[in-house]
Structures are given as C-alpha cells and as structure tokens.
Amino acid sequence: xxxxxxxxxxxxxxxxxxxxxxxxxxxxxxxxxxxxxxxxxxxxxxxxxxxxxxxxxxxxxxxxxxxxxxxxxxxxxxxxxxxxxxxxxxxxxxxxxxxxxxxxxxxxxxxxxxxxxxxxxxxxxxxxxxxxxxxxxxxxxxxxxxxxxxxxxxxxxxxxxxxxxxxxxxxxxxxxxxxxxxxxxxxxxxxxxxxxxxxxxxxxxxxxxxxxxxxxxxxxxxxxxxxxxxxxxxxxxxxxxxxxxxxxxxxxxxxxxxxxxxxxxxxxxxxxxxxxxxxxxxxxxxxxxxxxxxxxxxxxxxxxxxxxxxxxxxxxxxxxxxxxxxxxxxxxxxxxxxx
Amino acid sequence: xxxxxxxxxxxxxxxxxxxxxxxxxxxxxxxxxxxxxxxxxxxxxxxxxxxxxxxxxxxxxxxxxxxxxxxxxxxxxxxxxxxxxxxxxxxxxxxxxxxxxxxxxxxxxxxxxxxxxxxxxxxxxxxxxxxxxxxxxxxxxxxxxxxxxxxxxxxxxxxxxxxxxxxxxxxxxxxxxxxxxxxxxxxxxxxxxxxxxxxxxxxxxxxxxxxxxxxxxxxxxxxxxxxxxxxxxxxxxxxxxxxxxxxxxxxxxxxxxxxxxxxxxxxxxxxxxxxxxxxxxxxxxxxxxxxxxxxxxxxxxxxxxxxxxxxxxxxxxxxxxxxxxxxxxxxxxxxxxxx
Numbered sequence: 001x002x003x004x005x006x007x008x009x010x011x012x013x014x015x016x017x018x019x020x021x022x023x024x025x026x027x028x029x030x031x032x033x034x035x036x037x038x039x040x041x042x043x044x045x046x047x048x049x050x051x052x053x054x055x056x057x058x059x060x061x062x063x064x065x066x067x068x069x070x071x072x073x074x075x076x077x078x079x080x081x082x083x084x085x086x087x088x089x090x091x092x093x094x095x096x097x098x099x100x101x102x103x104x105x106x107x108x109x110x111x112x113x114x115x116x117x118x119x120x121x122x123x124x125x126x127x128x129x130x131x132x133x134x135x136x137x138x139x140x141x142x143x144x145x146x147x148x149x150x151x152x153x154x155x156x157x158x159x160x161x162x163x164x165x166x167x168x169x170x171x172x173x174x175x176x177x178x179x180x181x182x183x184x185x186x187x188x189x190x191x192x193x194x195x196x197x198x199x200x201x202x203x204x205x206x207x208x209x210x211x212x213x214x215x216x217x218x219x220x221x222x223x224x225x226x227x228x229x230x231x232x233x234x235x236x237x238x239x240x241x242x243x244x245x246x247x248x249x250x251x252x253x254x255x256x257x258x259x260x261x262x263x264x265x266x267x268x269x270x271x272x273x274x275x276x277x278x279x280x281x282x283x284x285x286x287x288x289x290x291x292x293x294x295x296x297x298x299x300x301x302x303x304x305x306x307x308x309x310x311x312x313x314x315x316x317x318x319x320x321x322x323x324x325x326x327x328x329x330x331x332x333x334x335x336x337x338x339x
Numbered sequence: 340x341x342x343x344x345x346x347x348x349x350x351x352x353x354x355x356x357x358x359x360x361x362x363x364x365x366x367x368x369x370x371x372x373x374x375x376x377x378x379x380x381x382x383x384x385x386x387x388x389x390x391x392x393x394x395x396x397x398x399x400x401x402x403x404x405x406x407x408x409x410x411x412x413x414x415x416x417x418x419x420x421x422x423x424x425x426x427x428x429x430x431x432x433x434x435x436x437x438x439x440x441x442x443x444x445x446x447x448x449x450x451x452x453x454x455x456x457x458x459x460x461x462x463x464x465x466x467x468x469x470x471x472x473x474x475x476x477x478x479x480x481x482x483x484x485x486x487x488x489x490x491x492x493x494x495x496x497x498x499x500x501x502x503x504x505x506x507x508x509x510x511x512x513x514x515x516x517x518x519x520x521x522x523x524x525x526x527x528x529x530x531x532x533x534x535x536x537x538x539x540x541x542x543x544x545x546x547x548x549x550x551x552x553x554x555x556x557x558x559x560x561x562x563x564x565x566x567x568x569x570x571x572x573x574x575x576x577x578x579x580x581x582x583x584x585x586x587x588x589x590x591x592x593x594x595x596x597x598x599x600x601x602x603x604x605x606x607x608x609x610x611x612x613x614x615x616x617x618x619x620x621x622x623x624x625x626x627x628x629x630x631x632x633x634x635x636x637x638x639x640x641x642x643x644x645x646x647x648x649x650x651x652x653x654x655x656x657x658x659x660x661x662x663x664x665x666x667x668x669x670x671x672x673x674x675x676x677x678x
Contacts, residue, residue, distance in 0.1 A: 003467055004418065008442040010468050051662050079343065080530060088427030088486075089656035090447045091664075098533035098667055103347040105455060105530065106669075108429045108445040116444060120459065127466015128342055129349050147427075147658075191419060191444070194437035317428035319486075323390050325430075328437055330445075 003126065006223025008191045008216075015185040016122045018336070019132070019175040021296060022066035023289035024059050026141065026167030029281075032270045037293040038168075039066055045142060045167050052143035053091055059169035059285070060085070060096030060138045067134065067171035071179070075100040078173070079130035082117035084108050085138045086165075086284055087147050088317070092138050102134065110313030111209075111238050112192065113137045113284040114170065114291070115332035119189045121174045122334070131176050138169035139283025148202065148318060161204035161242050163282035166269060170288025178339070183296045188335035190220040194315065196328035202321050205314040206243025206266075206279050212329030213239060213312050214250035220308065220333050221256060228258045232304035235295060236331070237287035237311030238266035240280030265290035265311075287311040291336075299338035306337045342465065345562025347530045347555075354524040355461045357675070358471070358514040361405035362631035363398050364624075365480065365506030371609045376632040377507075378405055384481060384506050391482035392430055398508035398624070399424070399435030399477045406473065406510040410518070414439040417512070418469035421456035423447050424477045425504075425623055426486050427656070431477050441473065449652030450548075450577050451531065452476045452623040453509065453630070454671035458528045460513045461673070470515050477508035478622025487541065487657060500543035500581050502621035505608060509627025517678070522635045527674035529559040533654065535667035541660050544653040545582025545605075545618050551668030552578060552651045553589040559647065559672050560595060567597045571643035574634060575670070576626035576650030577605035579618030604629035604650075626650040630675075638677035645676045 005011050023038045030041030040062065049055040060083065068075065081104040085092035090106050097104065109116040117135035124130040142152055144165035150156045175182065195212040202208075213236050221227055228234060239247055244267065248259050265287045266280030291309060298304045310333035316325070344350050362377045369380030379401065388394040399422065407414065420443040424431035429445050436443065448455040456474035463469040481491055483504035489495045514521065534551040541547075552575050560566055567573060578586055583606065587598050604626045605619030630648060637643045649672035655664070 004469060007415075053658060053662065076346075084447065086428075087656065088658065089425075089449065089654065091654070091656045091659045094533060094654035094667055095659065095664060098535055101532055103530035103532050104669070105459060106447040108423065108447040110428065120444060123466060123468050124462060127462055127468055129462050129466055130343060191442035193440055193442050194433060196437055315428065315430070315433035317426065317430045319392060319427065320430045320434065323392065325434060328433055330443070 008219050009223035010189045012126050012187050015187045016125045017175045017178050017182040018184045019173045019179050019182050020067050020071035021172045021183060021292040022063045023170045023292035024063050024168060025289055029166055029168055029269060032275060034269060034294050038289060052140055056092035056138050056140040056143050057096035060092060060136050063169040063171035064097055064100060064134055064136050067173050071173045075102050078102050078132050078134050080105060080124055080133045082107055082121045082133060082135045084113040084117060086144055109330055110315050111282055111284050112311045112313030112330050112332050114288040115311035115334060118334055119191060119332050122186050122189060125174055125176050133174050134171060136171040137284035137288045139165050139285035140167045141165045144283060158278055159203045160278050162278050163205055163238060163240055163280055164277040165283040166281040166286035168285035168289040170292040182339060184299045185337050185339060186334050187337055190216055190223060190333040192216040192331045194328045194330050196326055198326045200326050202316055202327060204242060206240040207246050208314045208327040209312040209329035210239055210243040210246035210250060213247050213310060213331045216310055216331040216333050217251060218254055228256055228261050231261060231306055231308045233263045233307045234258050234261050235263045235307055235309050238282035239264045239312055240266045242279050302338060309334045309336050347558050348562035349528045351465050351526050354526045355464045356514045356517045356521040357523045358512045358518050358521050359406050359410035360511045360522060360631040360635060361402045362509045362628035363402050363507060364628055368505055368507055368608060371614060373608060373633050377628060391479055395431035395477050395479040395482050396435035399431060399475050402508040402510035403436055403439060403473055403475050406512050410512045414441050417441050417471050417473050419444060419463055419472045421446055421460045421472060421474045423452040423456060425483055448669055449654050450621055450623050451650045451652030451669050451671050453627040454650035454673060457673055458530060458671050461525050461528060464513055464515050472513050473510060475510040476623035476627045478504050478624035479506045480504045483622060497617055498542045499617050501617045502544055502577060502579055502605060502619055503616040504622040505620040505625035507624035507628040509631040521678060523638045524676050524678060525673050526676055529555055529562060529672040531555040531670045533667045533669050535665055537665045539665050541655055541666060543581060545579040546585050547653045547666040548651040548668035549578055549582040549585035549589060552586050552649060552670045555649055555670040555672050556590060557593055567595055567600050570600060570645055570647045572602045572646045573597050573600050574602045574646055574648050577621035578603045578651055579605045581618050641677060648673045648675050
C-alpha cells in the first residue's frame with residue numbers, strides 16, 4: 001500500500017491539518033499549571049446540569065461548538081464526527097453530540113480514545129473519504145468515579161498510585177487543506193495493539209498502561225526507522241508518575257532512551273504540591289485538553305517542531321475488575337508537527 | 340473528494356471484498372431457522388468458561404480464528420482489527436481478541452457496531468491504509484441482560500415488545516484484492532447520525548431504533564440517487580416486529596415503499612412460534628451472524644444480487660436509563676453485492 005509502513009503504521013502521503021481545536025475543563029483543572037491556557041473553565045463541575053453524566057455531555061457539546069466556531073465552520077461542513085468517552089455504552093457522547101446531526105463513528109479505547117479518534121479521523125481524510133472531520137473526547141472525575149470505583153459520597157481513600165480523572169473535553173477539527181490559521185499537521189500514525197502484562201490493580205493504571213505505551217513507541221520507531229531523537233517530545237496521555245518510570249525502564253531495556261524527552265499529560269495537568277492528584281491526571285479528556293491547550297501552542301510558538309503524541313488507555317470495567325480480570329492497555333500514536 | 344457523495348455516503352472507487360467470514364452462536368440460535376447455516380453452535384452458553392463475559396470473549400476469539408482459518412491467513416497478515424460489543428468498556432472485545440496481537444480499533448455503536456466496524460474497515464482498505472482487515476462483533480444474552488436489565492436469577496417478566504439478545508459472534512476478513520473464494524463485495528457506505536425521537540422505553544428498542552434506520556435509508560437513497568428498487572433486500576439489524584412496522588411507516592411518509600423488500604435479522608433469527616423471542620433477536624451479534632451465515636450465502640447462491648445491510652443500534656446504558664434519559668438510535672448502511 002502506498003501509505004502503510006511496517007506492521008502498524010501509516011506515513012501520510014499528504015499531511016492532514018489540525019485546523020482548530022477547543023478545550024473545556026473543570027474547576028480543579030482550571031487551577032492547575034495550564035489553567036490560563038484552556039478556552040473555558042467551569043465554575044462548578046455540574047456545568048449547570050442535573051447529573052455528572054449530563055455535565056460530561058455538555059462538555060463535549062461545548063467543545064465541538066467552540067472548535068467549529070473558531071474555524072468558522074457549520075456542522076454541515078463536517079463530513080464525519082469521531083467521538084468517545086469512558087462511560088459504559090459511551091453515553092456522554094450519545095447525549096453530547098447528537099444535536100449537531102453529523103454522521104458519526106463512536107469509538108472506545110478507554111483513555112486512548114483521543115488518539116484513536118484522531119487516527120481514524122486522519123485516515124478518513126487521508127483516504128479521501130472526507131474533507132473535514134471533528135474528533136472529540138471527554139472525561140469527568142465524578143462520572144468516572146461512579147462508573148469505575150466508588151460513589152463520591154462514600155469518601156473512599158485513594159492509594160498514591162491512583163489517578164485523578166480529568167474533568168474536561170477536547171475537540172479538534174481536522175482538515176484536508178491547510179487553512180491560514182491551521183494549528184499543526186499530522187504526518188504519521190502508529191496503531192496500538194492490546195498489551196496485557198497481567199496486572200490487576202485498578203488503582204495503579206499507570207503500571208497497567210505503560211507496557212502498551214512501550215509497545216506502541218517501539219513499533220513506531222521500527223516502522224518509521226526512527227528513534228527518540230527525531231522528536232522534541234514523546235508525550236503519553238496519562239501514565240502518571242508510576243507509569244512514567246515503568247515506561248522509561250521498559251524502553252531502556254529495548255535500547256531506546258526516551259528519559260529526557262518524555263512528557264506525560266497526566267503529570268503536567270495538576271500541580272503535585274498543591275493539588276494532591278496522587279499519580280497524576282487521567283481520562284480521555286486529559287490528553288485531549290492538554291493537546292489543545294498546551295501541546296499545539298508549543299508547536300505554534302516553535303518551541304517544538306515535532307512530537308509523538310500517544311494517549312494511553314487501560315481496558316477495564318467494574319465487571320471485569322470484580323471478576324478478577326487483569327487490566328490490559330492500549331496506546332495509539334500520532335506524529336504531530338508544527339507548521 | 341473522489342469517493343464521497345452526498346451528505347453521509349461513500350461510493351467506493353474500487354470495491355472491497357469480503358474474503359471470508361465466520362459465525363458462532365449459542366444453543367437457542369442453533370435451534371432457530373438458520374441453525375444449520377452457522378459455523379459453530381455451542382452446547383451450552385458458557386462455552387466452557389466461568390462467566391458470561393468470558394464466554395462472550397471466547398465467541399469473538401473463535402470467530403476471528405475461524406474467519407482467518409477459512410481464508411488461510413495468519414494474524415500477521417491482517418493490518419487492523421475493528422472490534423466491539425455491547426458491554427460497558429467493551430470488555431468482551433478487550434479480553435477476546437488481544438492474543439492475536441493485531442493493531443486494533445475499538446468501536447462502539449450499540450447493536451449497529453457490526454455495520455460500524457465494516458464501514459471503518461472498508462474505509463481503511465479503500466483509503467489505501469490497509470491490505471486486509473478483520474471486523475468482529477459479539478453479543479451474549481446473559482451478559483447483556485446483566486449489563487442492561489436484570490440478573491437472570493431474578494426471573495423478570497418481559498413485555499412482548501422486548502428483544503432477546505442473540506448469543507453469537509460474527510467475524511469478517513475484508514480484502515483489497517478479490518480472492519478466488521471471496522464471498523461478496525462492499526461497494527458503498529452511508530454513515531448514520533444519532534437520531535433521538537425522545538422514546539424512553541428500553542423494553543421497546545425496536546421503536547427507539549426505527550427512526551435512525553429510516554434516517555440512514557433515506558439519506559442513502561438521496562446520496563446515491565437510488566430507491567428501494569435497486570436492492571433485492573433492505574436488511575436492518577434488529578428492529579424486530581414492532582420496529583419493522585415503524586420503519587416501513589416512517590419511510591412511506593417520506594415517499595419510499597420498502598415493505599416488500601424489508602428483512603430484519605432480529606425477526607428471522609428465531610422461530611416466533613416455537614422460540615418465544617417476543618419482538619425478535621437483537622445485539623451486535625445478531626446482524627453479524629446473520630450476515631455471515633445467511634445473507635452472504637443468498638448472495639453467493641445468486642438468489643440476491645445487491646442488498647442494503649444496516650445494523651441498528653439503541654444508545655442507552657443502565658445509568659442513562661435510570662436517569663430518565665431517552666434512547667437515541669443510530670444505523671450505518673453498507674451496499675453489499677454478490678460476485
């Protein structure tokens with residue numbers, strides 16, 4: 001095939017452009033290091049809704065509206081929507097984006113979903129099946145705790161290896177053409193596979209996801225014939241402090257030293273000294289809002305030229321956890337370059 | 340774009356081939372009208388596993404193995420896997436197909452997921468991003484009842500408008516090239532959007548999904564400039580008896596009479612006189628196993644030349660239902676032709 005390289009990668013013949021993007025977050029995220037960079041910060045995490053799930057749906061809807069608005073586009077000008085979230089049956093998405101009336105593909109890759117939507121959206125444009133697509137993902141601390149762990153009212157204690165799910169949504173308009181105000185371009189994709197090291201601790205998802213991140217990064221280097229030095233940053237979604245050390249060690253064993261270039265959205269999004277996030281932030285909103293608010297800005301400001309962006313997902317549910325299953329991981333990588 | 344037509348459709352420049360497929364079902368499905376056509380019928384619905392979820396994972400794994408085996412292909416020869424199921428966080432998929440080591444995209448579209456995987460898989464090949472892909476979906480009566488309704492032990496009564504979730508998995512190998520023993524070809528796609536008529540009855544999902552099916556069929560006719568007469572059959576996934584009448588009425592109002600050509604996998608898969616399925620079968624296994632075992636066979640035997648195949652999905656979760664939300668629908672359509 002003209003664009004497929006190696007086992008799991010696509011080198012685009014023609015780059016796909018990130019034309020616009022938007023990020024909306026909750027109060028805690030607004031108080032973190034990227035606080036001033038987000039497009040909107042909620043005053044309280046219900047965002048005027050009656051339930052956490054409705055609040056998360058509102059985040060998605062507003063993020064898509066804002067991203068479209070920035071690009072001056074109407075929903076009718078978008079070919080397809082690629083969307084997902086963490087909740088069972090992806091209900092934040094189902095009730096968030098239906099009013100746009102855009103033909104849509106629902107996607108599930110746990111916290112890797114942001115990478116998955118961007119990969120599929122890029123492929124739709126690169127394969128000449130779409131002019132423009134929107135990719136959106138979200139997560140919400142309270143809906144995720146309810147979905148995966150304990151009701152908030154229970155007030156459970158969390159081990160230091162646990163993550164804090166980011167309340168936020170990031171939306172991206174991908175475009176075949178380079179508009180004047182385009183933010184960046186996507187030039188390559190490496191699609192992840194499910195990697196299961198047999199870890200079962202749902203309060204240590206960084207360790208569960210790190211082997212998948214290592215697998216995708218190694219595959220990426222092999223497929224593209226490159227190494228860490230090609231990238232100003234190698235950015236994982238939400239490995240957190242525990243997962244970061246596991247990832248760096250795993251890749252060192254395989255001959256790649258990414259220590260000086262690695263960044264993790266989950267580590268950066270909260271201040272560890274004042275915000276008590278434990279291992280770091282997580283959720284498919286985490287990588288999405290960090291990409292929109294921070295990473296694309298660094299590329300626009302020419303601080304960085306090229307990054308490898310790979311949201312990481314932990315594949316578990318309440319049911320699989322209660323049945324004693326392990327927590328496999330998956331990570332999808334995108335090469336994102338400044339213009 | 341060279342392949343995009345109308346608002347939501349893709350007419351392929353070069354057809355994509357269904358090279359092989361496999362269907363595995365439970366005992367009840369094996370006793371139904373298509374019983375002798377399925378590749379494998381389980382003796383009991385645990386399939387040798389300890390939990391319903393593990394059983395469903397086994398179905399997916401075995402369906403993929405069988406489809407690959409029929410085509411004489413190894414997992415390494417498959418570029419991407421598109422997979423999904425109905426369970427929260429798609430755990431049947433996560434634990435079903437990881438051992439193949441194929442780069443994978445997790446997909447969620449409720450019972451429309453079979454159509455969504457086939458659409459995305461077709462686009463990956465047609466866009467020259469893959470040589471060969473596998474698309475697989477599953478559902479399981481017992482895991483679905485637990486996920487969406489009541490534990491089986493509770494012995495709840497079901498209204499006549501309720502569906503019986505099909506225990507089964509269907510897998511399809513899509514190929515860029517036409518192998519000698521290829522089963523059929525895919526020549527067009529219409530991507531569905533979420534349609535919400537505000538219905539809230541999770542025991543009448545046929546009525547909830549019918550508006551989405553009507554929307555996709557109408558959009559398909561508009562985009563392709565065709566009508567019902569172009570198809571030997573217009574085949575929905577799992578509208579059941581209630582949904583079928585709603586669909587036919589809705590399309591009649593819009594000027595399309597599909598009454599004589601409509602078929603629903605959910606209606607056909609069980610014998611209403613002896614199997615007591617109420618409205619009909621449902622689940623993302625329902626359309627998948629019917630496509631593999633029955634529809635492709637009718638095309639191979641030249642009984643039919645061209646069908647419009649559109650699995651239909653009801654977008655709800657326990658949580659959305661308990662919070663009083665409606666049940667929106669979505670349906671993705673594929674034009675499938677005999678060779």
